Amino acid sequence: MERRPRSFYALTAFFALFLVFLYGPTVTIAILSFQGPQGGLTFPMRGTSLHWFRELFEQQAVGDIWGSFRRSLVLGLMVMVTTVIVSVMGGLAFRKRFAGSTLLFYLIVTSLVIPSILISLGVGLIFDQAGLPVHWAGSGYGAQLTWTLPFGLLIMFAVFNRFDRAYEEAARDLGASPWQTIRFVVLPIIAPSLIGVALSGFTLSYDEFARTLLTAGSYNTLPLEIFGMTTNVTTPVIFALGTLTTAFSLLVIAVFLAVALVMRRRRARQASDAGRGMV
Structure with a gap:
């Protein structure tokens, strides 16, 4: 055996x-989140228990944990749906050259290199000057889209750059309308990529801090709430919260991967059935 x-x-x-x-x-x-009731924020551990996880479900003297979690969840779903829809529309639009397409592309990518805190400040000021309320579901939603949309669009650009247009031509030859071609041909083929865009959109929104800092208004999202708790909470309950939020993020990723796997097997089965039918 070669070494x-x-x-x-x-x-x-x-x-x-x-x-x-x-x-x-x-x-x-x-x-550290599994310490006993007398546990602190550093090692060595003082016993082991689920005490601090139970504390999460009790009334907290500091912070609004579950309210902030619900806001982050709703905001993440809003951003995810918008990112998927706009990314697909943008990917379809950029399949053909049009006046200003290059400039528009660089404007889209530029938002990724601008410091996040400046975007947060700018969006907050725009809403304030326009007389609109600075709120997590308004200005916070808009600020987070400046983070998720470029990633979604870049993914769709790569997908459509490799997309074989022969499938669309075959659908049109069979009498399909443009909408039917997109619905029954294009979307099923790019579905795994759409799952990736949805996952990135949700996770980037769920964990976003800087772009939400000055645009969330009076109600914190979960990252902002955790940051605020670091200055007030002196027990391992904050570690328990961090453990649960990490587990939730991993659960979301697992669900999306499971959906992608199911769709892949379904497509393989359909292709196999179609092959046997042709024989």
Whole structure:
């Protein structure tokens, strides 16, 4: 058996350290969240229990945990749906060159490199000067779209750049209208990519802090609430909250991946059935 070179072990050790650096803080918080009733915010642990998770479901003296969670969930779903719809429409529009398309593309991408806090400040000022309420479902929603839409559009640009137009031509030859072609041909083919856009839109919104900081108004989203709790809460209940929110994020990712897997198997089965029918 051929021996591996020393560089392999060096790179393996480096990658292991990278994983520790990446996930170590999350694992540390998860461990500290299972402390006993007398536990603190640092090691060593003082017993083990589910005490601080139970505390989350009690009335908190500081913060509005579940209210902020509901707002983040609703806002994430709003941003997700909008991101998917606009990204698909933008991807379809950019399939053909039109006047100003290059300028519009760079304007879209530019929002990714502008400091997030400046966007938050700018959106908040626009709403305030226009006499509109600064609210998480209004100005916060708009500010977060400046973060999620560019990613969704870039994904759709890549998808449609590889899309085989022969499928659309075949549908039109069979008498399908433009809308029927999009609904029954284009959307089913790009469905896995749409799931990716939806997942990125939701997760980016759910975790967004800087763009929401000056646009949420009087009611915090969950990231803002957690940030506020760091200055007031001195018990591991904040670690328990962090553990549950991380678990929720992983659950959302797992659900989206499961949906993508089901759709992939369904398409494979349909293709297999169609192949047997042709035989």
